[in-house]
Amino acid sequence: MSNSNFYDDAPVEAPGKTFLDSTEMVLNMGPQHPSTHGVLRVILKLDGEKVLGTECVIGYLHRGVEKIAENRTYAQFNPYVDRMDYVAAVSNGLGYCGAVEKLISAEVPKRAEYLRVILTELNRLASHQVWLGTHALDIGAITPLFYTFREREEILKIFEKYCGARLTTHAFRIGGCQYDAYEGFDREVLAFCDAQDPRLDEYEELLTTNRIWVERTKGVGILSAEDAIALGVTGPVLRGSGVRWDLRKAQPYCSYKDFDFEIPIGLTGDTFDRYVVRIQEMRQSLRIIRQAVAGLPEGPIMAKVPKVLKPPVGEVYHSIEAPKGELGYYIVSDGSTQPYRVRVRPPSFVNLQALDVMVRGRLVADVVAVIGTLDIVLGEVDR
Amino acid sequence: MRPFLDYLHSSVTPGEYGSYLWAVIYILIIFAVASVAVMLMTWLERKILAHMQVRLGPMRVGPHGLLQPIADALKLLTKEDILPDEADKVVFWFAPVWVMMIAFLNYVVLPFGRTHAVTDMNIGILFVLGVSSLSVLGVIMAGWSSNSHYPLMGALRSSAQMVSYEVAMGLAIVSAVLMTSLNSTGTGTLSMIGIVEAQKAAGRWYIFSMFPLGLIAFLIFAIAMIAETNRAPFDLPEAESELVAGFHTEYSGFRWSLFFLAEYAAMIGISSVAVTLWLGGYLRPFPNLLSGHSWDLAFSLFPGLIFAGMALMCLIGAARMPKIPQMKVQTIGLWLFGGVIALIAVVLFLPGVRERVQDIFWFAAKVAAFMYLYIWYRGTFPRYRFDQLMKLGWKVLLPVSLAVLILTALVGIRQDLSTVLMGVLR
Numbered sequence: 053m054s055n056s057n058f059y060d061d062a063p064v065e066a067p068g069k070t071f072l073d074s075t076e077m078v079l080n081m082g083p084q085h086p087s088t089h090g091v092l093r094v095i096l097k098l099d100g101e102k103v104l105g106t107e108c109v110i111g112y113l114h115r116g117v118e119k120i121a122e123n124r125t126y127a128q129f130n131p132y133v134d135r136m137d138y139v140a141a142v143s144n145g146l147g148y149c150g151a152v153e154k155l156i157s158a159e160v161p162k163r164a165e166y167l168r169v170i171l172t173e174l175n176r177l178a179s180h181q182v183w184l185g186t187h188a189l190d191i192g193a194i195t196p197l198f199y200t201f202r203e204r205e206e207i208l209k210i211f212e213k214y215c216g217a218r219l220t221t222h223a224f225r226i227g228g229c230q231y232d233a234y235e236g237f238d239r240e241v242l243a244f245c246d247a248q249d250p251r252l253d254e255y256e257e258l259l260t261t262n263r264i265w266v267e268r269t270k271g272v273g274i275l276s277a278e279d280a281i282a283l284g285v286t287g288p289v290l291r292g293s294g295v296r297w298d299l300r301k302a303q304p305y306c307s308y309k310d311f312d313f314e315i316p317i318g319l320t321g322d323t324f325d326r327y328v329v330r331i332q333e334m335r336q337s338l339r340i341i342r343q344a345v346a347g348l349p350e351g352p353i354m355a356k357v358p359k360v361l362k363p364p365v366g367e368v369y370h371s372i373e374a375p376k377g378e379l380g381y382y383i384v385s386d387g388s389t390q391p392y393r394v395r396v397r398p399p400s401f402v403n404l405q406a407l408d409v410m411v412r413g414r415l416v417a418d419v420v421a422v423i424g425t426l427d428i429v430l431g432e433v434d435r
Numbered sequence: 436m437r438p439f440l441d442y443l444h445s446s447v448t449p450g451e452y453g454s455y456l457w458a459v460i461y462i463l464i465i466f467a468v469a470s471v472a473v474m475l476m477t478w479l480e481r482k483i484l485a486h487m488q489v490r491l492g493p494m495r496v497g498p499h500g501l502l503q504p505i506a507d508a509l510k511l512l513t514k515e516d517i518l519p520d521e522a523d524k525v526v527f528w529f530a531p532v533w534v535m536m537i538a539f540l541n542y543v544v545l546p547f548g549r550t551h552a553v554t555d556m557n558i559g560i561l562f563v564l565g566v567s568s569l570s571v572l573g574v575i576m577a578g579w580s581s582n583s584h585y586p587l588m589g590a591l592r593s594s595a596q597m598v599s600y601e602v603a604m605g606l607a608i609v610s611a612v613l614m615t616s617l618n619s620t621g622t623g624t625l626s627m628i629g630i631v632e633a634q635k636a637a638g639r640w641y642i643f644s645m646f647p648l649g650l651i652a653f654l655i656f657a658i659a660m661i662a663e664t665n666r667a668p669f670d671l672p673e674a675e676s677e678l679v680a681g682f683h684t685e686y687s688g689f690r691w692s693l694f695f696l697a698e699y700a701a702m703i704g705i706s707s708v709a710v711t712l713w714l715g716g717y718l719r720p721f722p723n724l725l726s727g728h729s730w731d732l733a734f735s736l737f738p739g740l741i742f743a744g745m746a747l748m749c750l751i752g753a754a755r756m757p758k759i760p761q762m763k764v765q766t767i768g769l770w771l772f773g774g775v776i777a778l779i780a781v782v783l784f785l786p787g788v789r790e791r792v793q794d795i796f797w798f799a800a801k802v803a804a805f806m807y808l809y810i811w812y813r814g815t816f817p818r819y820r821f822d823q824l825m826k827l828g829w830k831v832l833l834p835v836s837l838a839v840l841i842l843t844a845l846v847g848i849r850q851d852l853s854t855v856l857m858g859v860l861r
Contacts, residue, residue: 192819197488264668264817267820
């Protein structure tokens with residue numbers, strides 16, 4: 053074996069045991085733990101510091117969102133989806149509204165779509181900023197957290213001005229947007245974009261060339277492209293493994309084909325690559341926002357949608373590229389005002405599957421780094 | 436026994452003077468001052484870290500949160516004292532006491548000034564090395580007796596880390612001690628005061644001598660001492676994001692605060708060792724170059740001037756406080772604080788005081804620079820992983836420190852030889 057890993061030649065269990073023989077330690081990490089990002093519980097089987105296996109226990113934040121949907125009308129359920137991935141609430145709303153619009157074949161006006169793109173990309177920035185801050189904190193760099201939250205605050209202020217809420221925004225309505233852009237919206241968004249570029253450089257200055265950061269992330273939690281595809285991993289985690297797959301390009305929705313942007317991909321699929329991919333994605337998001345603000349068309353912001361929604365009998369699957377990956381909504385309609393079944397395909401839940409593959413045989417510190425790089429939100433994992 | 440007050444006219448440490456009473460007084464003063472310094476350090480750390488992270492830090496308790504450490508201490512003392520059921524009670528009880536004892540034991544030999552040390556042990560630096568390696572015992576005791584997984588892992592990491600970095604640290608220290616022997620008599624010293632005096636005699640701090648050997652040895656020590664005190668980026672034993680709180684996860688209230696106090700005391704202690712060995716200890720800047728009565732006077736006014744400046748800052752700040760009823764207490768507090776500092780400044784200007792105190796001032800200033808570095812590292816660096824830490828310790832620091840030691844010895848021999856040859860030729 054290479055001498056890159058300190059623990060490569062750890063002793064294996066001998067058949068004849070004495071009291072001197074070491075045994076594996078089972079460490080229960082979470083649900084209360086500073087870096088399991090909420091209430092994830094990971095049971096680790098350890099040999100010293102080496103991870104022999106992991107088991108994720110989820111469900112501590114289960115609120116039965118999908119079941120609630122069956123007892124709400126289509127419009128009533130809209131605010132609930134914000135509570136799943138609460139750091140990217142706008143994206144949740146975009147996915148749900150898109151799915152219902154597909155079900156009732158509503159044509160969303162261009163202006164509403166552009167507004168949606170601006171807000172969703174702002175939200176992607178906010179979500180990635182939360183990821184960067186907490187990921188860096190997990191690896192031990194405490195300062196980036198405050199920088200990223202400073203910028204996130206600006207985004208939340210824009211949200212607050214737009215729809216009155218900061219976190220669970222309920223920004224979109226089925227058929228378009230309820231609110232038009234407020235006075236000075238474009239100016240504020242552009243000002244934010246201009247301020248954000250140097251700030252991104254600032255983050256990179258703190259981390260990208262930092263030797264300890266590079267050592268802690270390069271070669272850690274490697275996920276090959278085949279593994280990533282086999283596990284159904286999506287989003288930056290998949291792109292970090294070198295697969296150029298982004299639903300905004302692959303299956304353009306919500307006018308994304310109007311915008312010119314690139315899909316950053318990684319090479320090796322390690323934690324550093326995923327970090328770079330997300331940083332680049334933030335830059336691309338800024339690009340999209342600038343284009344959308346510049347090309348924001350005039351016109352209505354709401355399609356003609358009946359007050360009481362009664363979609364035809366049928367089923368629909370609509371997925372979007374949420375900050376964390378493919379966020380899909382599968383809705384079955386029985387023709388009544390309430391959905392028969394709503395099934396959410398949350399990116400975090402699927403991405404979490406990759407944890408075991410990524411950390412097996414590595415060290416405890418890497419588990420924390422990998423949980424951070426997967427960028428999970430437990431509200432979405434448990435629903 | 437010599438009269439009690441006669442000691443004040445001597446210019447040696449209480450230990451050398453042979454007065455146990457004065458030694459006890461010194462110990463009490465050092466303990467009190469170190470404890471206050473630790474409290475201030477916690478406040479400074481929170482404040483400086485906060486300013487690095489674009490926030491204000493403690494602002495509520497007292498002007499600019501100055502009384503925050505007292506509030507924290509009160510809160511910790513009044514907390515419930517939890518002894519886990521499954522813990523080994525005696526060891527659990529003893530671990531923080533041990534860590535605390537060891538952290539303060541170092542202070543016995545630290546020279547804060549030519550006369551300001553409890554005693555001038557002739558094996559001072561050896562004593563420091565021996566004592567500081569004992570603190571790992573307390574950490575292991577704490578981790579093991581907690582009977583819990585996270586503390587155990589924290590303790591294991593800690594013991595591995597402290598033991599491995601001590602080697603490089605010791606070698607770096609040896610190369611500094613070696614430099615003390617480069618004089619006309621050729622005899623070195625292990626005494627802390629002796630080392631400082633040797634730097635004075637050599638005319639330069641050891642960080643600058645045999646450039647770059649002294650500097651490299653100093654850097655090795657500076658890295659190892661951070662690992663030794665378990666601070667970022669080597670804070671694996673208490674890595675919050677991995678091991679919750681490491682070896683003191685199960686501790687709370689007063690016991691936890693003992694660990695906390697010990698950590699900061701150890702930081703100050705080990706920084707003092709670095710200052711003594713490489714940065715000229717209590718020597719004022721340029722003691723040989725800028726010598727003479729007027730320079731002595733100018734440098735001895737420094738502490739008073741610094742305090743006067745701080746007092747001025749406080750008073751100006753108090754005058755500029757918003758004149759609203761809510762800020763009244765804060766404003767009065769800031770006036771009082773400024774007043775106290777002004778009073779200290781006045782005392783520091785007194786002729787009898789200023790000569791005796793300026794040693795301590797220069798020493799404290801150098802240590803404070805290290806403290807700032809500690810905080811700066813914490814705000815800047817991510818944490819090393821365990822294997823990387825070991826790799827750095829054994830594969831980088833150890834060989835480099837060995838090489839520095841050998842080179843220092845070789846250069847020393849060459850200098851000796853040349854002096855001998857010069858003598859022969861002459």
